[in-house]
Amino acid sequence: MTVILERDCVIAGGGPAGMVLGYLLARSGLRVSVLEKHADFFRDFRGDTVHPSTVTVLRELGLRDRFLQLPVNRLRTLDLVVDDHRLRLVDFSTLPAPETFLVLAPQWDFLNFLGAEGAAFEGFDLRMNTDATGLIIEGDVVRGLRATGPDGDLEIRATLTVAADGRASTLRDAAGLVPEELGVPIDVLWFGLPKPTDPPPPTIAYASPRGMVITIDRGDRYQSGMVVKKGGLDALKQEGLPALRKHISDSATVLATVVEALTDWDQIKLLSVQINRLEKWHRPGFIAIGDAAHAMSPVFGVGVNYAVQDAVALSNAIAGDLAAGTAPEATLAAVQARRMGPVRKMQRVQRFAHGRLARATAGQHLAPRWAIGLLRASLPVTRRFLTRFIGLGFLPEHVDRPVR
Template identity: 70%
Template sequence: MTDGPLERDCVIAGGGPAGMVLGHVLARYGLRVTVLEKHADFFRDFRGDTIHPSTLTLLGELGLRKRFLRLPVHRLPTLDAVLYGHRLHVVDFRTLPPPDDFLVLAPQWDFLDFLAGEAGRFPGFELRRSTAATGLVLDGDRVVGVRATGPDGDLELRATLVVAADGRDSTLRVAAGLTPEGTGVPIDVLWFGLPKPPQPPPPTLAHLSRHGMVLTIDRGDRYQAGMVIPKGDADDIRARGLPAFRARLSEAVPALGPVVGALTDWDQVKLLSVQIDHLPRWWRPGFVAIGDAAHAMSPMFGVGVNYAIQDAVALANAVAADLAAGAVPDQHLAEVQRRREIPVARMQRLQRAGHRVVARGAAGRRVAPGWAVRLLGLVLPLVRPRLTRLIGVGFLPEHVRTPSAPSGPPGAGRSPG
């Protein structure tokens, strides 16, 4: 173990989008912030790749938008779906106010590396890779630090605020005695990568037919793809064999027929167990959970990354000045939960409603008759702007309120040590 605990203003467990954005915003304020990331790098496939217009707005408020868009990202002005052979233009981000009138697809590891590099410009920011948070340090009922293990052994970090941004299987959430309440979800997703076919169709997020539902996320020269399946069916699908799975994919999306042969081993197919849950209480003195640690979102609408980042910004807005003063009142943590659980609950209700529809398609049952699909195509132009705002901006979008540098708070400009 290192000699004595390290002192920080804030320690964040988890180097995902929520943790990295929170670390950046607080370090920008002049605070000493440490992010603990248990992996050596951010390279893990089948993570959320969608950067929504509201997140682009936040990046602009942080002065990062232009530099981020210089990365090899893929911009999508619209999102299409194919329902029983009918192509529907479901979302048109060009109806949103410019300049944030498109959605960005970027591998999450690129996004996180970018955030880490930008946060590293601030002397108070520290990212400890290969370092896993293992428990909490308590002083009575108050959390005053984190225990962790890293390349040099065990260590202890003391902090005014500890944040769990370590995902839906959060270690620190358990250590804090906070238990999520789950909602039954009828679907799972089998994720895999595929090269694009020689003659790819127009960018299409979802394909629904009597053969099931398949997602295709454009990554330039390849797809991150997923087959939506009834929950618990993964073992049965594997038992039928990979040739049957490839045939099912080809039937569901004929355009993928020429490339499904790229799937040669089940190791290429990963199971995403879809879940929705939430913590009845996100905080305790000196501690708060955000993102998936506070509320696991379904991949439906691709909003999980966006809502996690919104949590991070709301928390930074609420506590940056408190951290600079050396104490975070409990009521400010409670206020963050009250503010953020409203949009989260609304979106989760929509996701649950969507699951009921998608589950029918995943099981091969028809979701709607042909006339209803054609009628939907006629109605969509009327509701598309509202639907676009719902997906692209969401409920109660946050905006960065912390200044780039406060006027002389305790700890401003202190380097990690």
């Protein structure tokens, strides 16, 4: 027997976009269900960087201090080592206080935190192990969704249905929205490594003609990655695990003493890097946000934060309409118009960066030596720009009715 529920908004996907949007709408007094198809949030090698712009959102919601009590790691600076030259590219302490750091937080902790805080609102309904399978469409208007959960089939009818179910979005496909693939020449192999005995300052990556290795500081360990050619994993497997360890230690000599911790290919996960976006995010009664609307590359680690910014912009725009029982498509279009500019700009920069990163996979320098020299000479100015670009993005959103 199918259970039928009525909501102001139903959200498919319990990632950062869906959970933040669910919290914000419930905070506005609305009835909102968030559906997460997995039984828990525990999945490693997800976006764990919470940038200053998102910490600002948490402060505006009165959640910042409790969030920072979680097992998080705060980084105030980020270095890049290019051709064995250390460059301090980012210094978050130059941003307006109090958000003068980037937070590395396991994403499952962040999502569990949002779920626990959302439960304080009567209208917040988080349903785990519940998979959105299709849309309810009457005429041209989306009236809700169908799902399967622990107790069987479920039908949730809602004024607004939101696809926040990631880059392989089921609801986006059901709505007939097809993303434009922008093409990426690289993939990333993710793996965890212990820190060496005498670790260097926080370093985002090591790049040279020997290769490129990412080292995200997670306190007692690194969330590491190696940039490889798109589709290059099979060739690496044929070379064998010892050859991979040598590639890693040659590219980042600081890891030479810890790379032996990789003893099995099961420790290594492939992130198939993807950049795409919808030209139209919405139709009557429906909108896609986050990765469902625009898959971001891991370059600059902005995916979580752009998803959160989408959620804040949508909540600010639509909460009043939903309270009145409507979800005007003009409002949804305005949300897309507001967020599309920042998305296009960031993806344009990411695609340029991919061209540079691909050089490292081909045994080439990331940039000519004169360009690296110019970067070093201009660092005092460049650092301030990169700090704002990475920490805040192109259009940081702010919560309507912030906590005072």
